[in-house]
Amino acid sequence: MRTSQHERIQELLGVYAADAVEPSEAKEVERHLQTCAECQAEVTEHRETLALLAPAKSQLRLPAFNELGLDLSTPLASVTPLRAPKRTVPAWTMSVAAALVFLVAAVAVTQARRADDLSTQLARSSTAAVAAQALADPAARRLTLETESGEALADVALLADGRGYLVPRDLPELSADQTYQLWALKGPERTSLVVAGSRPEVLAFRASPDIDGLALTQEVAGGVPQPTKNPVAVAFLRAA
């Protein structure tokens, strides 16, 4: 059974790499790629090939970098802080503030040391490797996202420069029409950090260093601009 599905997906890999499939087919391929290294490698090869086809010359004028109008002044604001109207804020967001009273403060950190030798880091630059490195970094703030009953669902490492890594431990797989979504908690604000998919792997995100905590919710696939569900797990910190 698996073989037939694998073969059916294989037939789609060329057109998938060329962005020539329907959205529903793209999602089906992406689900398969999460568990099939062979197909992932083929897609990578096709994309490398297609990139070589990109036109080399044109009469177009490339805008100067500073003409692009990129918002580079606030790089940590990778998502817009969400100010949810009161009527749409789930009840759990109110309990978060109260819960903070009982929480152990996380260790405040200074700017994490950064090796200038980028080539050394490069060897370990896959997201999982960097996340593992961050979790082991004594200067990183480490958090565990726990359920109400204390079950640890995922670990998080927060670096002083705003980078963060979500490392799932035992996150139950969701149906394809759902996703996990990680939120930063800062006072009454709930800021989306990352839409993690139905079967999260190690993910990187950016978060402001002065957040109060994190929450993980289950939302509709694609994510939502503000949480609509109670969190399945939370973690709190407070700079000492």
Next chain:
Amino acid sequence: MPDRQAASDAALMLAVGRSDQEALEEIYRRHAGSVLNLAARVAGSSALAEEVVQDVFTTVWKSPATFDPAKGSLRTLLLSIGHRRAVDVVRSEVSRKRREGGTDVHSQSGSAEGEVLQMLQAQHVQQAMGALSDGERRAIELAYFGGHTYREVAQILDEPEGTVKTRIRAGLRRLRTEMVNAGVNNEN
């Protein structure tokens, strides 16, 4: 990061991860032209292509971890994101025009601007494309540069959908072989 111009793409992306704007600017200098050209070819509009470029570099700035050297070169990543965005633009324009009863944006390839946007492919690419059968080449061009789904390509070419899928996959493999033999790659 003292010498950005000498740094590899991967090193620059690590610097972007540390919010180094000048590293992003160097990446822009190296690769934005390719992204712009590809987006213009797909979207049929230089204005839309500039929006795509802006979108691509915003994505890279905000999500530097999108780049994983184990999954391909930075150039490939930027072009993949740009192509996806350009295709989205084309398809949303097609939907809008169909709703409004207008002409298909795909027909823009024959428009005045489409003529201006004719791009020159490198000689090695032309040679590699020459190794493909006519069916493979037309299917790849319609899908990749035309922004068509394989089902649309099948209708245009009056071929079974399965044939189009097979031709595109086989054509990409043949292209890869040709370009590997020619020593062409996307590495910085």
